[in-house]
Amino acid sequence: MSAAPRARPAFGRSLLRLFTVQGSWNYERMQGVGMGVAEEPLLRDLRVAGNGAAYRAAVARGAHFFNAHPYLCGLAVGAAARAEHEGVPPDQVERLRTALCGPLGSLGDRLVWAGWLPFTSGLALIAVALGLGLPAILGFLVVFNAGHVALRWWALRAGWTHGVRVAVALRQPLLQRATAVLGPAMAFVVGAALPLVAQYLGSGFLGWSRVALAGVAAFGFALLWWLRARLTGVRLGLVLLAVATLAGWLWP
């Protein structure tokens, strides 16, 4: 068992380092090294308490394999650091980290990559299409990052508060409600953005080119849908642009 943790000053440092958690992403330990770097400030108390061996062992464990959603990594960092301070056996700390990978990855993907991010980006697309211009982009950055920073902060604090019982934090009603609401909200907003963006981007096309645009968009969508396992958007775009260049040279 170690000395009582003095987490408050270390919290800020850990949070700042969490913003770089994917900086050393690799196929060996994935986010592991970044996780170790973020957890290290929270482990310094172990060294101060004269327990250098416990500190080094905890730092080594903190840098082991880990992969989850980057915005929620703080939950595992806080929980593991708390467990180390409470003298939880090393294999249990390892099991805790392993057990958190899946739930934090899936929750973060649903909440952020498939929810908050496309939702706020869709709102920005609507605003740009309606003529708001640069303020819409600024608004997107402010609103998205308000949620982003709040989530990172909450995750680190919740991890530290609950330690090995961190699963309690994942059952937070607010988190569950946000996940449930963001799915339909994202679908509605991005759905509304698509026709408006089509109008915005298509406004420069007149006559035959407007008909061609509708045809290319429909043909491209059909191709992407039927060949979804093989055809990516970037390849479709490059093929269509190559065909257009060729047609332009043949039909001057």
Added chain:
Amino acid sequence: MSPALLSGLLAWGTLVGLDLVSVPQMMIARPLVAGPIAGAMLGDGWTGLTLGVLFELFQYEVLPVGAARYPEYGPATVAAVSAAHAAAGTLGLGLGALVGLITGMAGGLSLHAVRRLNARAVRRATAALEAGDARVLVRLHTAAILRDAARAAVVTALGLGLALLARTYLAGTISLRGVLLLDVAAVGSALAVGTAGTLRLVGRGPDLRWFAAGVVGGAAVAWLR
């Protein structure tokens, strides 16, 4: 284009590339942000905003989960805006999209290369990491971030070089009809990718009804304007 402006675009592209995965993931890497800022630097807000919207649609296809490989559209959008800037108005869209998509593909490949280099560095430092050496840990992490910054700079430089080539050798050789065809291909594929990407995100569950309601609402607003 002046060297100062070129350096500014290179710096912006590097920051944007760094934001995608490494630091701080605040979404300046989104084309919708990267494009307008590049446009503002060039004094061409319209092109920046339009190409930002166009590449944002391409971005909807990307779900950056786990070890997934995907194109990098941030520095690509900066390069696209630089390519389209010379050809005024709508004429530059297709040219910008061509440069941007090639740069995006190169960016995706470079991400994979950097991840492999990071893995090699981690393997070399395994003994120190297992000994709990915090200095080695932080040094390894910092070196990886610097590696990613160098990668982003190289990708942006490649894109800006491609933009220069496209402006010099392609822009003058394509007929007006050819340029229009390029624009149709660029905007058409972006709309197709954006729609397909969103539908994959929405899935076949109850959210599909919300998506359909959104499309109807958006179409109504577009029609009324």
